[in-house]
Amino acid sequence: MSTKANYSLNEIGTGKPGFYRTRAIIEAPFYGNNVIKVNTLKEAYNLAKNSPGVIVTDMPVYRGEEFGLEADTKVLLFNDGSITGRYAAARRIAGEPNVNCEELDKIVMDAIYDTRWGVLYHAEVFCGLDPEFMVKAHLLIPEGEENLLYSWMLNFQYMSDEYVRMYKKSKPIGNGTEPDIYLFASPQWRGTTNPNYDPNCICYFNTDQNCAAILGMKYFGELKKGTLTMAWAIANRNGFASCHGGQKEYTLSDGKKYVASVFGLSGSGKSTLTHAKHGNKYGVTVLHDDAFIINTDTCASIAIEPTYFDKTADYPVGSPDNKYLLTAQNCSATLDIDGKIQLVTEDIRNGNGRAIKSKLWSPNRVDRIDSPVNSIFWIMKDPTIPPIIKLSGASLASVMGATLATKRSSAERLAEGVDPNALVVVPYANPFRTYPLANDFEKFKKLVEQKNVDCYIINTGDFMGKKVTPKDTLSILETIVEGRAEFKKWGPFSDIEIFEWAGFIPDMKDEKYLSELKARMRDRLEFVKSMDVFKDGYDRLPEDALRAIQKVVDEL
Numbered sequence: 001m002s003t004k005a006n007y008s009l010n011e012i013g014t015g016k017p018g019f020y021r022t023r024a025i026i027e028a029p030f031y032g033n034n035v036i037k038v039n040t041l042k043e044a045y046n047l048a049k050n051s052p053g054v055i056v057t058d059m060p061v062y063r064g065e066e067f068g069l070e071a072d073t074k075v076l077l078f079n080d081g082s083i084t085g086r087y088a089a090a091r092r093i094a095g096e097p098n099v100n101c102e103e104l105d106k107i108v109m110d111a112i113y114d115t116r117w118g119v120l121y122h123a124e125v126f127c128g129l130d131p132e133f134m135v136k137a138h139l140l141i142p143e144g145e146e147n148l149l150y151s152w153m154l155n156f157q158y159m160s161d162e163y164v165r166m167y168k169k170s171k172p173i174g175n176g177t178e179p180d181i182y183l184f185a186s187p188q189w190r191g192t193t194n195p196n197y198d199p200n201c202i203c204y205f206n207t208d209q210n211c212a213a214i215l216g217m218k219y220f221g222e223l224k225k226g227t228l229t230m231a232w233a234i235a236n237r238n239g240f241a242s243c244h245g246g247q248k249e250y251t252l253s254d255g256k257k258y259v260a261s262v263f264g265l266s267g268s269g270k271s272t273l274t275h276a277k278h279g280n281k282y283g284v285t286v287l288h289d290d291a292f293i294i295n296t297d298t299c300a301s302i303a304i305e306p307t308y309f310d311k312t313a314d315y316p317v318g319s320p321d322n323k324y325l326l327t328a329q330n331c332s333a334t335l336d337i338d339g340k341i342q343l344v345t346e347d348i349r350n351g352n353g354r355a356i357k358s359k360l361w362s363p364n365r366v367d368r369i370d371s372p373v374n375s376i377f378w379i380m381k382d383p384t385i386p387p388i389i390k391l392s393g394a395s396l397a398s399v400m401g402a403t404l405a406t407k408r409s410s411a412e413r414l415a416e417g418v419d420p421n422a423l424v425v426v427p428y429a430n431p432f433r434t435y436p437l438a439n440d441f442e443k444f445k446k447l448v449e450q451k452n453v454d455c456y457i458i459n460t461g462d463f464m465g466k467k468v469t470p471k472d473t474l475s476i477l478e479t480i481v482e483g484r485a486e487f488k489k490w491g492p493f494s495d496i497e498i499f500e501w502a503g504f505i506p507d508m509k510d511e512k513y514l515s516e517l518k519a520r521m522r523d524r525l526e527f528v529k530s531m532d533v534f535k536d537g538y539d540r541l542p543e544d545a546l547r548a549i550q551k552v553v554d555e556l
Contacts, residue, residue: 002170003135003180003210003234018179022094022105023209027182029112030122030140038123038149041068041158045076047121048150048327054078055333058340062323063360067306068158077328077343078147080218084330084352086225087217090198093434094206097536100196104204107194108213111186119143125156126163127181127231129367130302131170133240133293134163135231137181139223145187151220151327154356156227157306173238181230182211185223189215207233207434220329221354224309228291229432231304236435240293240302241443244430246274247292247301249369250481251283257371258481259301261294262458263429264379265406269460269470270429271310273379275362276474282481286362287369296443299372299451308361312345312353319345324361329354373447375454375480379429381406381461384517387468387504388476389457390487390497394449395548398441400457402427402541403524403549425527427539437531437539456480463504464513476501492555495548518556525549 004018013019029035038044049056055077064073094101120140128134137156141149157163172178191199201216207230214226232242245263252258264270274289291304312331315321322345331353332344347353359365376397382405391397403425427433428440447453458476459468476499479485490498491508498506507513528546531539 002167002172003178004172004176005136005180017177020209022101022108022206023179023182023211025105025108025112026184026211026213029115029120029184030138030182032116032120034116034118035120035122035140038121038153039159041150041153042070044123044146044150044153045069045073047146048076049074051144051146054147055341057333057343059322059325059343061326062358066360067358068160075325075328075343076147076150077331077333079330079349082350083219084350085219086221087201087203088431090201090203090217092197092202092204094204095208095434096538101206103194103196104202107192107197107202107215108184108204111189111213111215112184114190115142115186121146121149123149123153124159125153126159126167127156127227127304128293128302129157129163129304129306131166132295132300132368133173133235133302134167134170135173135178135181135234136167137183137227137231139183139185139227141185142188145185147327148185148187148218148220148223151329151356152223152227154326155224155305155307155309173234178234178238179210181227181234183214183223183227183230184212185214185217187216187218191216205229205434210234221309225432228304229434232291232293232430232432233434235293236439236443239296241296241440241447242430242433243292243294244290244428244432245292246270246289247287247369247373248274249285249287249366249371251285252482253282258375259369259371259373260375260377260477260481261301261373262377262379263401263404264460265426265429265431266311268379268381268406268429269473270379271308272470273377273473273477278474278478281478283364285364285366285369287366294373294447296446296451299447299453301369301373303367306359306367308357309354310357312343312355313347316346317342317344321357321361324357326356326358331355372451373453375456376401376444376447377456377458378404379406379458379460380404382459382520383462383464384513384520385457385459386463386498386506387459387472387501388480388485388499389490390499391455391457391495392497393495393548394445395544396495396552397448397455398445399528399541399545399548400455400524401444402437402441402545403527404429405520405524425524438541441541441545464506464516466504468504472501472504493552494555496552514556518553521549521553521556525553
């Protein structure tokens with residue numbers, strides 16, 4: 001599937017696909033006489049390494065010539081200032097209640113006008129790495145932000161000969177009704193005096209029109225997730241489940257395949273679980289650890305990005321994984337004994353140091369997994385949930401994903417007064433949804449109900465004060481994949497089973513534990529109820545979602 005970029009004259013006009021107000025505002029400046037087209041990664045690298053403030057380290061990019069770079073390319077470092085995470089409070093999504101598109105459109109108009117005095121760069125990438133789903137995305141960004149441009153082109157798929165040929169062979173998404181994505185970014189935006197918005201930053205999405213404006217935001221993660229937000233919205237409209245998670249395929253000794261999908265926020269362990277090699281006891285192929293989609297009819301899966309945007313805190317200086325770094329953000333640097341500039345990858349300067357790693361980091365990386373998904377794992381950091389439980393019943397399986405509970409990540413910049421330690425619900429571990437929550441509920445329900453996908457909850461945090469270690473979680477996964485896990489009815493629940501893991505067996509006669517468990521399940525119930533009125537019911541869930549979680553509470 002491909003998006004549409006060029007139109008015959010009779011396809012252009014009011015109300016026709018691709019021709020609506022916000023899109024018209026955002027697309028037009030891409031054709032300005034102050035715009036320079038950046039066509040290759042080599043061009044982007046040369047611009048970025050000479051951009052003010054960029055640190056050109058002495059760390060070589062490993063096998064960079066295999067993906068469009070020169071053999072002597074070096075890892076680049078850039079630091080953003082004091083803001084080193086995403087800022088959800090700045091997001092405004094067209095179609096949601098109380099989002100004033102007319103007001104936002106005028107703010108974007110003025111932001112675009114202010115860029116006429118300088119040079120702008122225009123780059124293109126593909127989101128989606130298989131002919132079944134390939135979206136073309138365009139970025140327009142001012143001079144001085146060359147490192148962001150380069151990182152964006154690295155994060156997604158640049159226009160290589162191979163992928164251009166693949167794209168030309170793909171069929172138009174929605175019979176040509178889906179236009180290319182257009183993203184306008186102005187990190188040095190002067191701000192607004194409108195009291196309805198943060199005076200310094202706005203992230204405005206109109207995903208029905210496949211366009212967005214990111215204003216006053218310097219952190220690369222805003223461009224990455226902003227682009228993914230729009231690609232996921234297109235996927236949602238065209239029969240795919242949009243996934244913020246990781247997926248891998250196991251090949252067992254008898255040749256049997258097992259495909260596992262893990263869903264969790266940054267810091268939940270989803271990347272660790274996705275890339276774990278399990279001591280090489282299986283054949284393992286990795287689809288991605290952050291962004292993919294599942295065809296809800298065939299259950300095949302497609303990666304959206306070729307590279308990985310990972311925390312650097314887990315990979316100290318000298319870690320073999322750092323061989324695969326392409327760019328780094330919000331890390332320090334120092335000189336080694338040979339006088340070479342090296343990254344300081346642990347979070348000494350600030351939290352949430354990040355780097356883009358090449359596709360080569362995962363030796364068995366694929367862009368598509370044809371084998372149907374066998375299981376979904378919701379990763380939660382809820383101290384009342386044992387290390388592993390299994391959910392039966394499609395509505396319960398999906399509503400538990402819709403009420404996925406976890407703790408905040410250091411990848412987020414929180415509004416003033418928000419408790420960073422509070423347990424929060426982030427449906428399907430995806431805070432980047434721009435369409436009604438019921439869409440995801442129905443798609444994951446379909447996978448369980450019609451496609452016989454198993455559904456589990458994994459707790460990678462603490463269980464009643466005792467830490468669940470990565471070793472515990474990986475051993476549990478291996479037992480499930482090998483078909484050795486023995487699940488049994490858990491306490492009073494008719495639709496939840498438990499695989500009792502040594503050291504983490506819940507005492508169902510402990511009144512304190514039962515009280516806390518009941519409170520956390522009631523939190524989920526109240527969350528589902530709250531969707532009836534939150535945003536005027538925009539994210540209201542179907543009645544069977546409420547009934548499924550109410551049944552769990554009643555049984556307690």
